[in-house]
Amino acid sequence: MSGAAGNWSSLASLPGMDDSEFERWASLLEKRTGVVVPLKRKAFLVTSVRGRMRETGHARFEDYLLDLQRVPEGAIEWTTLVDRLTVHETHFFRHPPSFDLIARDWLPALAAEPSRSALHAWSVGCSSGEEAYTLAMVLDQHLAARGGKSYFGVTATDVSLPALAAGRAGLYPRQKLDEIPEAYRTAYCEVLDADSFRVRDSLRKRVGFAQFNLLDAVGASMKRLDLIFCQNVLIYFARERRRDLLATLANLLKPGGLLVLGSGEVTQFAHAKLARVDNRNVLAFRRTS
Ligand SMILES: C[S@@+](CC[C@H](N)C(=O)[O-])C[C@H]1O[C@@H](n2cnc3c(N)ncnc32)[C@H](O)[C@@H]1O
Known part of the structure; x- marks a missing residue:
């Protein structure tokens, strides 16, 4: 400089x-x-x-x-x-109804598709990792409950390098444990001392962090995904840009895949291959074909 x-x-x-x-x-x-x-x-x-x-x-x-x-x-x-x-505020289980939808409705529906042996999820604008680890906890616990050998991975991306470094470390202030329901806390978190806890290695290895600018997704050739979770990111973008990005995200979903947005973040969005999930607490779309 x-x-x-x-x-x-x-x-x-x-x-x-x-x-x-x-x-x-x-x-x-x-x-x-x-x-x-x-x-x-x-x-x-x-x-x-x-x-x-x-x-x-x-x-x-x-x-x-x-x-x-x-x-x-x-x-x-x-x-x-x-x-x-940029704003980095984030929490574990930030919007519980969205994670309930994944666990109670979407995953059981996928169980009817035995050909799907691996699940790939994307936390878009993951900040310091809480959202990505929440997805990993929910997927791990509910896939295990389903039995069988489903592999899953979560890709967590953000523009902010410090946020990504925090996510990779998986180390959080002890107060944040309160955000995690008891059943997940015991299975996936390890209290280190009076001030901090860490996400257990077994879960951390399911989550990969990478710097990625969401704007670069438009026109990029990327691997298609089963679950795209994009909350509290598009809200900072201009309306027209939101629409282009949503179309891009929709095209990145596999058939049967789920796009979860923040409720109220997008209005009047429709896409030929997406069906709105019937749940008044969650803004989510399922790819139909
Ligand atoms: C408020 S946080 C939301 C974190 C998490 N999704 C949640 O809901 O708790 C917004 C994140 O989006 C990231 N972000 C902003 N613009 C971005 C872009 N163009 N590409 C990728 N990430 C972006 C910011 O760096 C920030 O970490």
Whole structure:
């Protein structure tokens, strides 16, 4: 990075950002990740960018923006900044009805298809891994209850490298154990000390973490999946982009596969090969053919 441009006195009072400058930053973020930051969240964007500029030693937004856009040097700094500009809140079993649907309706329906010996799930925008591990717990427990030898794997992807590193470690604050129902807690979590617990290795090896920008899924040739879980990600995207991405996700499902979205995140979505699952608490679609 060329931009250790500022001295300490200018860094102490970083400038304000006018609305047209804000538009430049917001549109860079939208173009590269799909995430929309509306003007009413300008303070969040400015605080996040300024915070990072203090660390990199940039005194002017323009210099920092120029450095970020340098090819290829800006790419590493971009991965750090994007982590600050995106929301990573997540929980184990965040939306219980969605996991109940998988366990009680979808998996038993698949049992009627003996040809399906392996299940591949994708946690899209997995943040620090709680959603991906929840899927793995539910799949492991309910496939085992079904008997037979079904293999499963969960691919967990995100743009944020720090979030992915946390997911890979599978190490969480002890309070988060309260998010996990007792039956799963004992089977899949190992308390390490008064402050932390870890997801057991046997489950961790079922979950693979990888950096992947959801926008790159459009037009990419990818392996088809049985289950795509995409909650609290599209909500940050523009409406038109959501529709394109949903069509892409629909095309990535195998027949009989399930697409689970966040309730209320998408309205009026329809796809020729998807049928809405009849459950008023969950927004999910089953691929028909
Ligand atoms: C609020 S978290 C949701 C985590 C989890 N899905 C849940 O519902 O608990 C949103 C995640 O989406 C990720 N994200 C945002 N834009 C993305 C993109 N274009 N591609 C992949 N991940 C993205 C963010 O980095 C963040 O970790």
